Each structure stands twice: as structure tokens, then as C-alpha cells.
Amino acid sequence: MGGSASLLPREALGEYQELTFLSKQEILLAYKRFSELLPKEERENARSARVPKSQILTLPELRANPFQHRICRVFSTSDDGDDSMSFEDFLDMLSVFSDSATSEIKSHYAFRIFDFDDDGTLDRKDLEKLVNCLTGQGEESRLSNAEMEQLIQNILEESDIDKDGTINLSEFQHVVSRSPDFASSFKIVL
Secondary structure (H helix, E strand, C coil), X not given: CCCCXXXXXXXXXXXXXXXXXXXXXXXXXXXXXXXXXXXXXXXXXXXXXEECHHHHCCCHHHHCCCCHHHHHHHXXXXXXXXXXXEHHHXXXXXXXXCCCCCHHHHHHHHHHHHCCCCCCCECHHHHHHHHHHXXXXXXXXXXXXXXXXXXXHHHHHHHCCCCCCCXXXXXXXXXXXXXXXXXXXXXXXX
């Protein structure tokens, strides 16, 4: 085995394969990429190290993603609230964004990423932030207040089945299930 692979015990590799939607090769590549984000002196202990959010965001696969900060927040298990990632956090993220993950898993995590205030529903504020992330923050791409209000109203009319003014997880998954390209577009490939 190569340099970084030899630091990932065979038992751990098998366990990661069982617990994720990733192949052996994808796990080894993830380990290599994760290790490269660490200072050289910490690389041999990559399985127990945490990579700061600032380093995670240097990955080209996340750099251009408008939800990069939310992705780090959702997948980080840091007790410090700094959105740093362990190798297992990193694997979880890659597993959810892999082609092999189910639509149900992908939609669950998409919902969590879009739930900016972490209250378990997508309300008007979450939807406004979601739209702003997708359209960009610049003056030329920003929607007017009237356009934003109309778009949010349309989203709620289409998605808010129980008419409580918010979208819950099951309503979100219902809408996503009618979008055949959702699962294929919700991915990160190293």
C-alpha cells in the first residue's frame, strides 16, 4: 500500500466501507486529501486530528459551493462550534454527497444545510437565505423585495402541504422526490 494508505488500518478501512456509501478507493483518496489539509507534523495522526474549517474550505470541491459554510456546520462534530472536521466528519460529508447515497439521505442533509437557523423547519428567513445563496449576493443578481416575496410565496404554495407557513422535512422530501435530477446534482466528487 502507498504512503497514506498504510496509515489507515485495514480494520478501519473495512469499518468505513460498512458505515458509508464510499468504496475502498474513495475512502483511501479521502484520507489522502484530508491528510494533505493538515500540517506535515500532524499527518501521521490524521485519523485523530481535526482540520479547521478554513482549511476544509480550500478544497476546490467546496470553494465554489454557495453553501460551503453550512456544509461545514452540518457535518462538523466539533464541541467548540468552530466547524472543524475530523476524518470521520469528512467521510460522512463525502458519503452523503457521493453518487451511491440514497435520495432520502441526500434530501435529509440538504434540508439540514438549508435550515440556516437549525430549528427543524424552513421558514421565510431560511428560504430568503437559500435564494440569496443561489442567486449570489451582488447587487446585480439580488432579487428585489417584491420578487423575493413572490418567489417565497410560490415555494410555500408548492411545498407547504400543512399550510403552517414553513416547510418541514417530510414536505421537503416530498418536493425533492418529484425532482428527478436532485440526487445527481447533490454531490461532491474528489
